[in-house]
Amino acid sequence: MMRLRQNEIVDESRIELVDISDAGAAIGAARHMAAAIGFEETDQYLIATAVSELATNMIKYAGRGELTVRFIRNEERDGFEVMAIDSGPGIKNVEKAMQEHFSTGDSLGLGLPGVKRIMDELYIESRSGSGTQCVARKWRDCDA
Amino acid sequence: MTDKKKISAQKMNVDLATQVLNQLPTPVFAVNNDMEIIFMNKPGQDLLGMELDDILGSHCYTLMQSHHCETPECRMQLARETGKTCTARNEINIDGRLTPIEYTAAPLFDDNGELIGGLEYAIDITERVRDEKRLREQSRTIQEISTPAISLWDGIVVLPVLGVVDSLRAKQMMNTMLLKIKETSAKTIILDIQGVAAVDTAVANHLIKITKATKLMGCRCIISGMSPAVAESLVHLGIDLGDVATNSTLRDALGDAFTLMSLEVKKTK
Numbered sequence: 183m184m185r186l187r188q189n190e191i192v193d194e195s196r197i198e199l200v201d202i203s204d205a206g207a208a209i210g211a212a213r214h215m216a217a218a219i220g221f222e223e224t225d226q227y228l229i230a231t232a233v234s235e236l237a238t239n240m241i242k243y244a245g246r247g248e249l250t251v252r253f254i255r256n257e258e259r260d261g262f263e264v265m266a267i268d269s270g271p272g273i274k275n276v277e278k279a280m281q282e283h284f285s286t287g288d289s290l291g292l293g294l295p296g297v298k299r300i301m302d303e304l305y306i307e308s309r310s311g312s313g314t315q316c317v318a319r320k321w322r323d324c325d326a
Numbered sequence: 327m328t329d330k331k332k333i334s335a336q337k338m339n340v341d342l343a344t345q346v347l348n349q350l351p352t353p354v355f356a357v358n359n360d361m362e363i364i365f366m367n368k369p370g371q372d373l374l375g376m377e378l379d380d381i382l383g384s385h386c387y388t389l390m391q392s393h394h395c396e397t398p399e400c401r402m403q404l405a406r407e408t409g410k411t412c413t414a415r416n417e418i419n420i421d422g423r424l425t426p427i428e429y430t431a432a433p434l435f436d437d438n439g440e441l442i443g444g445l446e447y448a449i450d451i452t453e454r455v456r457d458e459k460r461l462r463e464q465s466r467t468i469q470e471i472s473t474p475a476i477s478l479w480d481g482i483v484v485l486p487v488l489g490v491v492d493s494l495r496a497k498q499m500m501n502t503m504l505l506k507i508k509e510t511s512a513k514t515i516i517l518d519i520q521g522v523a524a525v526d527t528a529v530a531n532h533l534i535k536i537t538k539a540t541k542l543m544g545c546r547c548i549i550s551g552m553s554p555a556v557a558e559s560l561v562h563l564g565i566d567l568g569d570v571a572t573n574s575t576l577r578d579a580l581g582d583a584f585t586l587m588s589l590e591v592k593k594t595k
Contacts, residue, residue, distance in 0.1 A: 198415050202492040203465050209490070209523045227524070227555030228562060234524035235563075238492075242528075248399075248414060269397035293527045296563035313398045 189254040189261070193218065197237075200246045205237040208249050212264065215251045219260050220322060229262055229320055232300040235293045236266045236316055244270020244314065254319070261302075261321040269313035276306050356434055356445040357402065361385050364443065374420060386446075391419040392427075402444045405431040409441075415451070426455045473499050475506040481513040482583050484576070488521035496532035500539055507543045514583040515540050518576050520551030530565045537570045546586060548572070550579035 195215065197208045212233035216226040233251065240247040247268030254263045273279050279294050298304045301318040308314040347354055353370035357363055366374075366381050374381065374389055386402070387395035394400045394416050401412035413430040429448040436442045473495070478484045483506050485499065503515060517536065522529065537547040550573040560567070573579040584591060 196413075201462055202494070203462055203490060205492070206465075206490040206523055224555040224558055227553075228559050231524045231526050231559040231563070234526040235528075238526060238528045267399055269393060269399040293563075296527060296565075299562045299564070300559070307398075309398075312396075315398055 189256045189263070192253040192255050192260075194250055194252040196248065196250045198246075198248055199237055199241055202238070202241050205234060205241065208237040208251075209234045212251050212262075215253055216262050219253050219262055221262065221320075225320070228300050229264075232297045232318060232320075233264050235297050236264060236318070239293055240266055240268050240270070240314075243273075244268035246270075259321050259323065261319050263317065263319045266316040267313070272310045272312055272314050273306065273308040274310050276308055279306075352447055352449055354445070354447045355386070356443060357386050358443040359406075359441070361387065361402070363389070365445075392416045401429065401431040402446055406433050406441060406444045409433050418448075426451050428454075473502055475502045477506070477510050477512070478516070478580065479583075479589075481511070481587060482516065482580070483507065483510060483512040483514070484516045484518060486518045486521065490523050491529045491532055493528075493532065496529075496536065499532075500536050503536060504539060504543060507540060507545045512545055514546045514548065514586060516576065516579045516583060517547060517549045518551045518579070519549060519556070520553070520576070522551075522556075525556050525559060527563055527565060530560065530563070530567070534567065534570070546571070546583075548579045548582060550574070550576045 193215070195211050197204065197211055199205065199208065209230045213226050213230045216229040221229065233249070237249055240249070247266060247270070249267075250265045252263040252265070254261050280298065281295065294304075294306070297318055301320045303317075303319040305317045306314065307316075347365075348368040350367060351369060353367065353373050355363055355366040355370050362383055363381055363386055366378065371378055371381060376389070381389065387400075394414070398404075399414070401414045405412045411430060411432045413428065415426065415428050417424050417426050427448045428451050429446055431444055431446045433441055434443045434445045473485065473487065476484045476486075483503070485503055485506075487499065491499075503517075506512065507515065517533065519525065519533070525533075533549060537549070540547040548571045549567070552572045552574050571582065573582060
């Protein structure tokens with residue numbers, strides 16, 4: 183199980199992804215949530231881009247899944263959290279997927295490392311053949 | 327509430343509780359910590375088409391055979407692990423018949439607060455799924471008609487891009503553009519991405535491909551609508567647009583296109 187959360191969830195919204203057009207809903211929800219947390223416009227866009235990346239990946243490789251965007255809070259600060267769960271084929275080699283320009287599909291292979299760069303934290307748990315769970319967080323006023 | 331009614335409510339017994347659950351018009355069941363079914367109400371039995379005696383003690387995943395069964399997506403496991411109620415959409419497979427459902431799982435505790443399993447109820451969402459499908463088709467239609475190629479000037483074509491760019495849409499954009507280039511013998515194409523929801527690596531990939539194809543047709547491609555946020559996200563994602571000309575606004579892009587074509591816009595004296 184992914185490391186247990188020590189953060190309080192202030193608000194969350196859940197998006198079911200079954201079709202690439204649902205990515206639009208995920209992007210919208212992410213932007214909205216980031217704005218509610220108080221991120222600046224550029225950061226809102228960056229967060230939406232990272233969420234878009236995760237959503238696109240999920241639909242491309244797993245066909246469907248679920249994405250939750252959250253407003254989280256701990257004693258020190260507020261932040262944005264996205265959790266993506268799918269029961270697709272899983273990522274064979276998470277370390278490799280995190281490398282620049284590594285892609286099993288027909289893509290640039292910049293997605294996951296890019297998400298890691300945009301967000302402050304990224305955790306991926308995947309078992310080949312039984313799905314993937316990604317959690318990414320970005321804290322407000324935090325220079326990672 | 328009268329005293330008499332209060333007493334009878336307090337006296338709610340196991341029989342009454344079972345009756346209530348059996349007549350609740352949606353499947354409800356509970357499992358122990360080994361995911362073996364310890365209770366299932368009548369609608370649940372009817373859904374499976376089985377007798378209660380045959381159901382009790384079986385693992386829930388052997389009977390349901392849903393997409394989430396025995397995967398990290400199983401909300402029953404998640405609810406038991408996190409101690410929180412979880413809701414998700416799923417599809418169950420009963421005798422080869424797929425039914426879309428939305429199910430809610432919650433941890434099950436005994437009187438001492440010990441976790442003894444989980445409980446779940448499911449709602450048939452066939453209708454909802456059908457409506458969503460219709461909506462999706464409509465949004466796709468909107469997307470299809472929202473990629474117009476506009477001849478702005480002799481030899482200059484503008485393609486405003488709005489919303490979400492997926493591979494199907496990118497193909498359409500590519501086709502629209504290439505056809506337009508052929509029709510109008512355009513020398514410059516401006517791809518305006520101001521209205522794109524998010525430029526992630528997949529979108530950038532499509533844009534790069536489109537610019538390459540236009541180049542092959544002997545046409546220059548300028549990407550406009552590079553807001554500070556888009557520029558920053560491309561840098562973060564490590565995307566190199568190579569030698570693709572970019573501009574922050576459509577206005578600048580048009581100015582550049584005029585310059586490239588040795589055109590000058592002058593105020594009349």
